[in-house]
Amino acid sequence: MRTRISVIGAGMVGGTCAQRLAERGYADVVLLDIVEGLARGKALDILESLPVVGSDARVHGTSSYDDVRGSEVVVVTSGIARKPGMTREDLVMTNAKVIREVCENISRVAPESIIVMVTNPLDAMVQLALHVTKLDRTRVIGQSGILDSARLRTFIAEELSVSASSVNAYILGGHGNTMVALPRLSSVGGVPLLDLLSQERVDALVERAVNGGAEIVQLLKTGSAFYAPAAAAVSMVDAIVLDKREILPCAVRLEGEYGIDGVVVGVPVKLGAAGVEQVLQLELSASEKQALLRSADAVRETVAIMGL
Numbered sequence: 300m301r302t303r304i305s306v307i308g309a310g311m312v313g314g315t316c317a318q319r320l321a322e323r324g325y326a327d328v329v330l331l332d333i334v335e336g337l338a339r340g341k342a343l344d345i346l347e348s349l350p351v352v353g354s355d356a357r358v359h360g361t362s363s364y365d366d367v368r369g370s371e372v373v374v375v376t377s378g379i380a381r382k383p384g385m386t387r388e389d390l391v392m393t394n395a396k397v398i399r400e401v402c403e404n405i406s407r408v409a410p411e412s413i414i415v416m417v418t419n420p421l422d423a424m425v426q427l428a429l430h431v432t433k434l435d436r437t438r439v440i441g442q443s444g445i446l447d448s449a450r451l452r453t454f455i456a457e458e459l460s461v462s463a464s465s466v467n468a469y470i471l472g473g474h475g476n477t478m479v480a481l482p483r484l485s486s487v488g489g490v491p492l493l494d495l496l497s498q499e500r501v502d503a504l505v506e507r508a509v510n511g512g513a514e515i516v517q518l519l520k521t522g523s524a525f526y527a528p529a530a531a532a533v534s535m536v537d538a539i540v541l542d543k544r545e546i547l548p549c550a551v552r553l554e555g556e557y558g559i560d561g562v563v564v565g566v567p568v569k570l571g572a573a574g575v576e577q578v579l580q581l582e583l584s585a586s587e588k589q590a591l592l593r594s595a596d597a598v599r600e601t602v603a604i605m606g607l
């Protein structure tokens with residue numbers, strides 16, 4: 300039997316995830332949305348693109364959770380996106396209601412799956428999914444750090460006129476304004492970033508990356524980014540389904556690591572077939588550690604709004 304991956308929510312992120320996954324061809328894709336016809340329409344459109352791109356994946360659009368049964372990975376993208384002027388945290392009450400229901404359904408039909416959460420406010424939604432599904436923290440993982448780091452890598456690559464694939468940069472912490480960039484540990488072709496750019500330039504690039512989501516919202520006006528978030532989520536699915544054991548910054552519930560207990564924030568993890576196979580502990584400076592603790596506090600505040 301072929302591997303099945305489900306994508307919940309057929310909006311811009313969900314549809315783009317389904318497309319990217321279907322084009323890879325290593326699994327069949329179920330795209331689900333409660334809006335009648337939306338997932339079926341997008342899935343059919345993606346399916347009809349596959350003879351052209353050369354993939355044999357089966358793509359199925361549905362409104363029924365029964366079709367999610369047997370999924371190895373479930374990518375959750377449901378909920379509303381922010382509009383100009385909103386923070387990700389402004390979405391918490393609306394999206395918590397949606398995510399609670401989605402997770403109850405996943406528990407019912409695919410209790411063995413690994414959940415990749417994409418919905419904002421990201422860290423709080425991972426925390427809610429852990430609460431509802433009662434799954435181990437290794438199996439409920441949030442997408443944020445890959446996206447935030449990719450933005451920083453893009454800006455560094457542009458500034459230095461090098462391939463972004465030669466740029467190593469990490470952004471950790473919660474997926475909000477308190478996210479924590481680590482320029483000290485960033486490098487370009489193995490050369491420390493701070494040997495190549497002034498602190499001032501690095502600070503400016505970091506600030507643009509931290510505000511990267513808002514920059515896109517401001518331009519689109521009617522929604523938020525979806526190409527890069529979908530690419531980031533799909534790279535997590537790759538790592539899991541292909542058992543890559545890739546080191547990626549992901550949102551995971553910490554249990555004492557970095558001096559944080561019971562809060563979801565982004566840290567580097569080893570991602571493979573079992574989900575989070577290891578939480579990596581970087582040596583942080585005092586100020587970096589402070590910033591991570593502050594970010595965890597911000598996540599705690601958002602989680603408290605949900606009454607968890």
Ligand code: LAC
Pocket residue numbers: 387419446474511512513515523524528
């Ligand atoms: C972003 C949103 C989707 O960072 O969280 O673009």
